Amino acid sequence: MSSKVRSVRATPLGWVIWAVVVFFFVNLAGVVFSVLVSSFGTKWFDTWLPSGFTTQWYGDAWREFTLFHVVVVTLLVSALVVVLSVLIGAPAAYVLARKNFPGKRLVYMTFLLPILMPPITYGIPLATVLYKFGFAGHLSGVVLANLVPSVPFVILTMTPFIEQVDPRIEDAARMLGAGTRSVFLKILAPLLVPGLLASGILVLVRTVGMFELTFLTAGPDSQTLVVALYYSMSAAGIRAQQSVDAMAVIYTAMMLVLLVVALRFVNPTQLVARVKEEPSE
């Protein structure tokens, strides 16, 4: 294979695959656009398009669901989860990437389990415990619950980044008399900025989208956008369907902004393996 930038090759099997992909995306576009159209539509019964268009549903959704408050809560929860999970997870990732010690496999498995278990399994006992100690129903409970899968996630995504930093750089700094603190702050932290950004942004996207744990631990004042959306949709009949659509569009717009920001910093193909890119031309 030449190292030149090539165009998409098409074999017979290739055509079939692309046809399936296109079919999938045409239907997906239908799914998305039907919500978008509905959120701007007036009455829409048995026709191709609604009988008229309006933006009133967005105003309605904003007022009825106190969306400002909900968005503030969502951002606050996500920011706290990101900061705390990086502070707790990054040092652990450092130890796991650099050192061998007795019991390492056990520690590693324990950190991995929360990612391998469905959130509901540990979420229900966790919520019970958080209620017992008075955390659940408040912002603090939501943040604590969301940390459970986030800290392991930071550990998992940070480890390959740390492994890429040559340990000799640290040794050199130590030889020149730097203490652990300054090795961390002056040498490692700057080198690990890409890894920190990557895991932070991914945790942010995950937390904004995390339904189960927030749903189990949130009180009326500590709902995030996904949970508020779920309630507004499952309590069907009370709200106009279009204002739920409008709210879903707002949520997706917010996630889209986060994803675009994320993709600027994180090459999605380098999440689990260090990629040996073919040389650029």
Place this chain on the structure above:
Amino acid sequence: MSATWQHRLAERGVDRRLWLLLPATIFVLLLFVYPFLYGLTLSFQPMDGGGLLANYDKFFSDAYQRDTIATTLKIALPAALLNVLAAVPIAFRLRGRFRGKRLLTTILVVPITLGTVLTAQGLLNYLGPTGWFNRLLLNLQIVDNPIRLTNNYWGVFFSLVITGFPFAFLLVLSYLSGIDPTLERAAATLGASRAQRFRRITLPLLAPGLATTFLLTFVLAFSVFPSAVLVGNPAGSTRVISLAAYQAAYEQYDYAYASAIAMVMGAVELVVVAVVLLWRSRLYTGSTGGKG
């Protein structure tokens, strides 16, 4: 004396830097291990009295509850399998460098942002009896009556494919990019055909990654809960086990019973994880050129 003792520990890797592990360890013990054990003991203390296993007995003797396990597996396994299998050929076409790669990858990943509710609303609008999909089929006279694709098994299945596929695709693409392309080139110079290269070189190297991807997608699909309610038939064909657990906890306020269901759910899930990991351990686990 104590100096040698410290020295010997340091040789085995125990030194002061291990303290960095402390916050994460305390955290995982307090917020994961303790609640889990708490839930486990609670599940053996039935609210209505009875023996240690009364909650488990109650769950397994009630067909309406017991069947949630099969229902969940029937939705989660095919959805996870389809997502992983569909991701392989697409990721295979998208590796390497070519024009428009970034755009294509972005388009494939964007569905991650949709969220359960927009997906659910969209499926109801689009695939519903008066939605665009059925309207088109009726107008083209492919069907006489609208086909039912929502508020049943298919609605939940589609929503799992929409939310799960981008995730599976991203993981498979990144495992695939981790395979050193020189290996395939070497095989090509030795005369291996395209199909042979895929079967003998790429697939074996990719298989462990596929197993991991399957597991993570399966975890997502197994805990399906909001979409089972919103686009499914939560009283019947899509009454999944997480719904049973939720109802026990927040509708009957029987946390002991809910914990028991959560434990059953965890056990079933771990059995699948164990089977996949066992199968994976029999595969090639060496370096894939990148970090395998």
